[in-house]
Amino acid sequence: MIVSPLRQQRGMVLLLVLVVMALLSALLSDFAFSTLVDLRLAETFRDRSRAYYLARGGIRAGQMILQEDQNNYDGQDEMWSQGVANFPVGEGFLTIDITDEDGRLAINSLVIGNNPQSVQKERFLRLFEILEFPDGPDLVAALIDWIDTDDEEYVQDGLLGAESNEYLSRDPGYSARNGPLKSFEELSLVRGFTPEVVAQLKPHVTIYGDSGVNLNTATPEVIATLYFDEEDRITLEEARDIASARDIEPFRDLEDFKEKFPGLWQLFPTSAELDYSIGFRSDFYRVRSQAWVNEGTRVIEAVVAKPQNNILFLRVH
Numbered sequence: 001m002i003v004s005p006l007r008q009q010r011g012m013v014l015l016l017v018l019v020v021m022a023l024l025s026a027l028l029s030d031f032a033f034s035t036l037v038d039l040r041l042a043e044t045f046r047d048r049s050r051a052y053y054l055a056r057g058g059i060r061a062g063q064m065i066l067q068e069d070q071n072n073y074d075g076q077d078e079m080w081s082q083g084v085a086n087f088p089v090g091e092g093f094l095t096i097d098i099t100d101e102d103g104r105l106a107i108n109s110l111v112i113g114n115n116p117q118s119v120q121k122e123r124f125l126r127l128f129e130i131l132e133f134p135d136g137p138d139l140v141a142a143l144i145d146w147i148d149t150d151d152e153e154y155v156q157d158g159l160l161g162a163e164s165n166e167y168l169s170r171d172p173g174y175s176a177r178n179g180p181l182k183s184f185e186e187l188s189l190v191r192g193f194t195p196e197v198v199a200q201l202k203p204h205v206t207i208y209g210d211s212g213v214n215l216n217t218a219t220p221e222v223i224a225t226l227y228f229d230e231e232d233r234i235t236l237e238e239a240r241d242i243a244s245a246r247d248i249e250p251f252r253d254l255e256d257f258k259e260k261f262p263g264l265w266q267l268f269p270t271s272a273e274l275d276y277s278i279g280f281r282s283d284f285y286r287v288r289s290q291a292w293v294n295e296g297t298r299v300i301e302a303v304v305a306k307p308q309n310n311i312l313f314l315r316v317h
Contacts (some may be wrong), residue, residue, distance in 0.1 A: 047296025058289025075250025
């Protein structure tokens with residue numbers, strides 16, 4: 001049977017049409033998929049942007065909560081300590097956590113100018129002993145050298161510090177700060193402060209404030225470092241008793257503390273003339289705000305100076 005040339009051409013045209021239609025279908029499917037991906041990305045970007053502004057609003061709300069607190073003490077029974085959990089705002093949710101920084105030992109108070117502060121040094125030595133750091137004295141010396149303004153190693157009472165010459169020999173090398181720490185994470189640059197050591201220290205120390213400590217928010221480990229006289233130590237068990245009592249009902253003032261612990265209060269420095277005395281109020285707080293809008297989430301962290309209502313530090317995670 002002989003097929004006419006015309007019929008052959010029609011068959012080729014049909015085949016060509018089928019191939020073109022298959023290619024167009026593939027292109028349309030790919031285009032539809034790309035459009036869907038772009039749409040999802042746009043939605044995620046929109047939601048993350050909305051979550052960011054909601055989280056910034058959470059920082060502002062945290063500041064307002066702190067400003068509403070005008071009583072004579074700062075403790076765990078107050079509104080700022082309770083925070084806000086999964087509060088609905090528009091199409092999103094907001095969580096605000098506020099923690100006190102003044103219940104911790106202030107790292108930058110270890111050295112004033114170029115002079116190590118003996119009381120704060122002793123407190124850090126005690127804290128490192130309580131936390132069972134094997135090289136506690138050398139850790140304190142290295143921290144002093146990181147903060148002081150000279151390049152001479154701190155060598156005193158068996159303590160051995162570390163200056164820029166040691167850090168410059170590392171790969172990559174860097175110099176000691178020779179000034180106050182700018183962030184808590186900077187601790188990891190100091191000799192001996194391994195990730196494990198830094199993680200253990202985090203609940204107990206801060207880079208903000210001075211050598212005074214709020215007894216209402218300090219950890220038992222910090223409370224156990226605050227005694228005035230080396231011959232009259234405060235044991236960790238006694239510190240835990242103090243923390244348990246204040247968690248039930250915070251100390252309103254020194255007289256309240258004296259009444260509840262008549263056998264212990266005199267072991268603490270309490271004079272208002274001493275900058276390292278215990279106290280019952282705080283000036284510095286960390287506000288953490290997390291917001292969710294659909295699939296978008298943002299976390300913002302800030303450190304607030306309560307008296308001036310200033311933001312000293314802001315980080316967007």
